[in-house]
Amino acid sequence: MTVSRESFYGPLDDVSGDAGYTEHPERVGFFTDTSVCIGCKACEVACKEWNLLPDDGFDLLGMSFDNTGELSANSWRHVAFIEQPAPLRESAAAREADAVDLGLPSFDLPGAGTGEETRTDFRWLMSSDVCKHCTHAGCLDVCPTGALFRTEFGTVVVQDDICNGCGYCVSGCPYGVIDRREGDGRAWKCTMCYDRLSDGMEPACAKACPTDSIQFGPLDELRERARQRVATLHERGVTEARLYGEDPNDGVGGDGAFFLLLDEPEVYGLPPDPVVPTRDAGSMWARAGVAAAAFAAAAVSVFFGRSSR
Amino acid sequence: MSRSLGRVAAGDTGREQRSPGEEDFRSYYGRRVLKEPVWEWLVPAYLFAGGLSAACAELAAGADLTRRPRLRKAARLGALGGLATSMYFLIADLGRPERFHHMLRVAKPSSPMSVGTWILVAYGPGVGVAAAAELLPARLRRRWPGKLIGALARPAGLASAAVAPGVASYTAVLLSHTAVPAWNEARDRLPFVFTGSAAAAGGGFGMVCTPVDEAEPARKLAAVGAVTELVTSRQLDERLGVVSEAYRTGKAHRLRQWSEYLTAGGALGSLLAGRSRAAAVTSGLALLAGSALQRFGIFEAGVQSTKDPKYVVVPQRRRVDRGEQA
Ligand code: SF4
Ligand code: SF4
Numbered sequence: 001m002t003v004s005r006e007s008f009y010g011p012l013d014d015v016s017g018d019a020g021y022t023e024h025p026e027r028v029g030f031f032t033d034t035s036v037c038i039g040c041k042a043c044e045v046a047c048k049e050w051n052l053l054p055d056d057g058f059d060l061l062g063m064s065f066d067n068t069g070e071l072s073a074n075s076w077r078h079v080a081f082i083e084q085p086a087p088l089r090e091s092a093a094a095r096e097a098d099a100v101d102l103g104l105p106s107f108d109l110p111g112a113g114t115g116e117e118t119r120t121d122f123r124w125l126m127s128s129d130v131c132k133h134c135t136h137a138g139c140l141d142v143c144p145t146g147a148l149f150r151t152e153f154g155t156v157v158v159q160d161d162i163c164n165g166c167g168y169c170v171s172g173c174p175y176g177v178i179d180r181r182e183g184d185g186r187a188w189k190c191t192m193c194y195d196r197l198s199d200g201m202e203p204a205c206a207k208a209c210p211t212d213s214i215q216f217g218p219l220d221e222l223r224e225r226a227r228q229r230v231a232t233l234h235e236r237g238v239t240e241a242r243l244y245g246e247d248p249n250d251g252v253g254g255d256g257a258f259f260l261l262l263d264e265p266e267v268y269g270l271p272p273d274p275v276v277p278t279r280d281a282g283s284m285w286a287r288a289g290v291a292a293a294a295f296a297a298a299a300v301s302v303f304f305g306r307s308s309r
Numbered sequence: 310m311s312r313s314l315g316r317v318a319a320g321d322t323g324r325e326q327r328s329p330g331e332e333d334f335r336s337y338y339g340r341r342v343l344k345e346p347v348w349e350w351l352v353p354a355y356l357f358a359g360g361l362s363a364a365c366a367e368l369a370a371g372a373d374l375t376r377r378p379r380l381r382k383a384a385r386l387g388a389l390g391g392l393a394t395s396m397y398f399l400i401a402d403l404g405r406p407e408r409f410h411h412m413l414r415v416a417k418p419s420s421p422m423s424v425g426t427w428i429l430v431a432y433g434p435g436v437g438v439a440a441a442a443e444l445l446p447a448r449l450r451r452r453w454p455g456k457l458i459g460a461l462a463r464p465a466g467l468a469s470a471a472v473a474p475g476v477a478s479y480t481a482v483l484l485s486h487t488a489v490p491a492w493n494e495a496r497d498r499l500p501f502v503f504t505g506s507a508a509a510a511g512g513g514f515g516m517v518c519t520p521v522d523e524a525e526p527a528r529k530l531a532a533v534g535a536v537t538e539l540v541t542s543r544q545l546d547e548r549l550g551v552v553s554e555a556y557r558t559g560k561a562h563r564l565r566q567w568s569e570y571l572t573a574g575g576a577l578g579s580l581l582a583g584r585s586r587a588a589a590v591t592s593g594l595a596l597l598a599g600s601a602l603q604r605f606g607i608f609e610a611g612v613q614s615t616k617d618p619k620y621v622v623v624p625q626r627r628r629v630d631r632g633e634q635a
Pocket of ligand 1 (some may be wrong): 133138139156173178
């Protein structure tokens with residue numbers, strides 16, 4: 001194990017190796033393809049059940065079908081629902097749709113079409129959010145007890161018998177994922193089903209997802225598959241499809257759980273360009289050093305010079 | 310899709326339209342992106358008490374070397390009192406206070422809280438021994454344990470004074486080394502605000518507790534600290550782009566405005582404090598209060614900057630749109 005600048009920022013090929021594992025399995029992750037999410041929330045339920053998470057109360061939030069609101073200490077998957085005007089497409093179907101519908105009887109069965117021709121000027125985006133298991137995880141870097149650690153699978157997990165609830169990780173996460181559980185005092189978040197992974201099973205959410213919107217596997221494979229999926233969607237005219245968090249050159253060195261989105265990240269409640277605070281650790285300590293030196297110099301100098309005694 | 314759809318396209322149709330002139334940005338129903346800090350008033354109180362203790366430790370060591378026994382005594386006790394209260398605040402704010410000692414199972418350079426823990430471990434014993442020497446009843450001073458403490462007091466005080474600048478400044482990194490926009494964006498300036506605020510508090514404490522003829526170093530330290538704090542604190546209001554708004558508005562603004570009045574008043578008062586004990590006590594108290602309100606104000610600005618998605622989305626979106634590297 002060598003600690004270098006790459007340990008804290010930038011692309012890092014072998015996260016588990018960097019964390020000190022000499023032999024370890026491949027890094028695994030989630031590819032959440034939101035273009036096929038149907039908003040069934042099976043992932044939320046499977047996660048709650050498998051991980052025995054307490055409920056968050058039954059609130060009606062008035063935000064489309066989303067009554068979970070956000071990821072929390074008790075919700076480790078969160079399905080976002082966005083209702084919005086659809087982008088206009090320069091396809092044949094879109095031009096046809098411009099023609100005025102006179103409501104005349106037609107020969108088509110209702111619901112017979114499932115393709116592009118059925119699109120209207122309105123769309124629904126659904127996306128299952130989760131902890132990103134960052135390459136450079138803000139939560140992990142700042143944890144003062146070592147409760148948060150990097151697993152052999154390259155994921156980020158809290159040890160509940162170590163965490164003393166200092167809450168530093170909550171402010172260290174640039175995605176607003178991890179939180180302290182009320183009444184419990186400790187920090188909780190997605191473990192990517194560490195227990196299931198250890199037994200060679202896939203995480204509960206991925207297992208439960210009926211459309212394979214949540215795909216689990218070796219991260220390299222998922223990245224390749226995601227690139228192909230974007231290319232396919234672009235070919236089919238879904239030009240707004242984009243990947244979020246797959247780039248090892250981004251501010252957190254790439255996410256272990258990344259997404260295919262159909263709009264800008266902030267629309268889904270995700271930060272557009274998150275950066276791990278540790279990037280600036282060196283410069284922050286340097287500034288603090290200068291301030292400390294000035295403080296010491298001031299403290300010494302006030303005892304010199306003219307004395308009223 | 311064009312950006313002009315603004316927040317309407319973000320699924321929050323018809324909600325919370327921003328006033329004209331304000332940044333247009335998109336969000337998920339106007340909800341926060343980040344989690345609010347789980348810390349409460351105990352943490353800014355800790356920042357204040359820790360800074361006060363550090364500046365007192367400096368004054369105590371200087372007073373010891375320049376033979377100012379009354380300043381020395383007040384400052385040594387102030388250093389211990391500040392440290393003890395700050396430790397209480399720190400532990401009480403944990404979700405599991407009985408697991409405090411888990412901080413001591415690792416030393417992690419990437420965690421400012423871990424670094425700070427070890428700074429305090431290095432700082433505490435010296436402060437304790439130096440203060441014990443002041444508190445020892447006369448009859449115990451002649452026995453051997455008393456003599457030992459008396460002999461150790463100076464080196465112990467000097468050792469803690471050597472670590473004290475770290476105690477006063479590391480807390481700035483503690484806050485800045487987070488994703489909280491108002492704290493993170495202030496990372497280049499916060500250390501100076503904090504050490505200035507600490508010096509003003511420690512100097513103020515010395516002015517309150519020491520007769521004027523021994524308190525000259527305290528007055529000077531207070532003045533230097535107050536000016537540093539006033540100048541650098543203004544920069545938070547002006548130079549942090551969108552995030553400055555979190556410092557300039559609401560409760561954070563009110564707290565910091567009062568801090569400014571009190572600190573400026575205390576600094577002016579310290580010029581007269583060489584002649585009148587009443588002036589010294591008044592300005593010293595003003596400086597202490599100013600320093601405390603500064604910490605609470607900065608803390609509040611951070612909390613606000615996580616509640617409103619604007620502080621996260623606007624700067625990051627701008628960076629992406631300009632094609633800049635993170
Ligand atoms: S998303 Fe947040 S909680 Fe998850 S690994 Fe990254 S920093 Fe930690
Ligand atoms: S709350 Fe627990 S997991 Fe989070 S930083 Fe503190 S000790 Fe680590």
